[in-house]
Amino acid sequence: MSNAWNEGYFTDEGYTYSYSREINPVFQRYCLLLRGFATLETSDGYHCELGFGQGVSINIHAAANPGSFIGTDFHPAQAAHAQALARTWNSDAQLYDDSFEQLLARKDLPQFDSISLHGIWTWVSRDNQKLIVEFARRHLKPGGMLYVSYNCLPGWSPSAPLRHLFSLHDRFATSSSTNPQQRIDAALQFSETLLAANPNYAAAAPSIAAKLQSIKGQDRHYVAHEYFNRDWNCMYFTDVVDALAPAKLDYAATAVPLDTVDPLNLSAEGMDFLEGIEHPVMREQARDYFVNQHFRRDLYVRGANRLTASEQRQALLNTRFVLLQAAESVSASVRGPAGEASLQVEIYGPVLEALAANAYTPKTLRQLSAAAPSLPYDELVQAITVLVGMGAAAPCQSEAAEQQVEARCRTLNLQLCKRALLSAKIQVLASPVTGGGVTVSRFQQLFLISIKQGNKRPADWAMLAWSVLGEQGEVLIKDNQPLLTAEENLAELTESAEAFAAQSLVIFSALGLI
Known part of the structure; x- marks a missing residue:
């Protein structure tokens, strides 16, 4: 149903309760560092998300990052959900249901270290795109970063x-x-x-x-x-570059670490061709033809400053990384537009072993280099980049920042786990280590509740989970078939709890989730 306030946006269905790591300021700074750009990192900065949907990502990031968060989503039901979640952990995040025009008219907004809009640009009118650009022009700090994702050509041409x-x-x-x-x-x-x-x-x-x-x-x-939105403005990369230019924004990098690994994305002929293009914007646009790009995740900087090679190297060596899954469960291959590539055991084996050492605690790249001295620096950086790109690892924020946000992450995570007693809508918790969200299934959240109650045995964790599911008339699915008896469900949950104890608990501890 079209209402005057929705401006053609499909508001009859609420958005999903998903989490986007690309909006995490820690992740954004890492992606820019990979490309050699300087970034802002302050303990009292401000961050903004335009179009936050159900508010999962902005609540996670507001808890897990120093500083303050402000955002808007003009769908009132979504804004209400985001605000209710924020209240449960006493957040100071300012979450509005303003339109972009109303937000721009506010006189009480600060200068932001970062502004992010995920899945917004393509689906709003050209007038609203201009309002977004003007908002960035007025409110993004010099040196601040803007993240924007959008459907693009040529990949969308057939569809x-x-x-x-x-x-x-x-x-x-x-x-x-x-x-x-x-x-x-x-x-x-x-x-x-x-x-x-x-x-x-x-x-x-x-x-x-x-x-x-x-x-x-x-x-x-x-x-x-x-x-199903009325507005749908699919653009070429260069169209967006031109649109953001009035806000003094320079294209810097994608928020896709694997994009820095050319053999995963391009043929030898493609790499040779692009090497001959001097202008970075022209080269990036031509690259979209080689990979048939249909969706871009881009980072812009207001006044992009390049690091020297030695500055970039030192910054990377000082960056901490952490595994998000058991080392032995990391896939032995990775896929990109150019096809699938195997992870070389002689390179990734030592890196994964080093990351898993000392109960998976975060390690700086310098520490990883010392643990795998036979690996050249460039190979080590590429290995970490691939692991982060695959979602097997994540860059971490500083230990000082981690300590600053630990308490509020615990508060938010407890509230999210309590929500798992009633639904499986939000399957992510906030990590003070990464500054972002970590996928935690509903069952795992229920296991964590049982642990917080003092239960130490996986069988007890499974019993609590089954008491919740059974009371709500839910059953587990195994081999595409529902488990019909309490005994079958409890046995399956116990098996999951034992695997959780053996593989996940140590990682969750390293991530600051427990």
């Missing part, structure tokens, strides 16, 4: 007409009183029927039928916001 078809069907062919999920399903069915009639478009885009089938299998909350 853009399909998305347009969804939006048109929702606008003209369904009743505004129809259930939102029914409206979405009707648009998907209409599009499938259209493709089955063999239009020339389907022949020109032979993969589009498979794309539609993929969309049909996705979460309807995500599909609503990805494909």
Whole structure:
């Protein structure tokens, strides 16, 4: 249903309760450091998120980072959820349901160290994009960073007409009183029927039928916001560079560490071709053609300052890293646009062993270098970059910053675990070590509650989890089949609790989650 306040944005379905690591200031600074850029790091700075959805990420980051957080999401139900979560841990985060125009009109906003907008730029009008740029021009500090993600060309070229078809069907062919999920399903069915009639478009885009089938299998909350907004401005990278220029923003890097590992992304011919392009913006745009980029996660800096090679090296050597999973469970391969590559045992074996040493406590790159002296510096940096890019490891904030936020992370995490007693909506906890979120399943959150109650045996943790699930009429799924008896469910939960005790507890401790 279209209301005057929603400006064509699909507000009938709330957004997902997901977490985005790219909005974490610690992660953003690491991505910029990888590319050799200086960044701001203050203990009392301000950070802003525009369009925070259900508020999971902004609450996690407000707890896990020094400084203060301000954000807005003009969907009032989402803003209310974010505010309610913030109140549970006594957060000082200022979370509004302002439009971008209303936020820009405020006279009480500070200068920000960072401004982030994830999944916003493409789905708002050109007028709202201009308001975002003006907001950054007024409120981003010199040296501050802006993160923006967006759908882009050329990767979206085949699918853009399909998305347009969804939006048109929702606008003209369904009743505004129809259930939102029914409206979405009707648009998907209409599009499938259209493709089955063999239009020339389907022949020109032979993969589009498979794309539609993929969309049909996705979460309807995500599909609503990805494909059903009235505004959808898909741009080339250079279009966004031009749009942000009035805010004195310089493109610096992507928030995708694996993008720095060229062999994962480009053929030998592609690397040779791009090497011959001198201008960084032109080179980055040409690169999008080689990888057929359809979604970008970009970092801009207001007044980008380059570090010298020695400054960058020292900063990286002083950066701490931590594993997010058991060393033995890290995948032996990694995939990029150029294909799959195996992680060389002689390189990654010593690095993983060093990261796992001393109960997985964080290690500086300097410490990792000392633990694996046979590895050249460049190979070590690339190995860590790949592990971070895979989500197997994470950069850490300073120990001083970690200590500053430990108490409020504990408070937020307790509240999130209590929510797991009722639902599985939020499956992430705040780490004072990484400054960001760590995936923690509902079962694991229930195990943590049992541990906090003083229970030491996995069987007891499983019993608490089953008491919660059983009372709510829920059962576990194993081998695609529901477990029908209490004994079966309890046995499966006990097995999960024992694995949690053997593999996850030590890592969660190193991450400051317990």
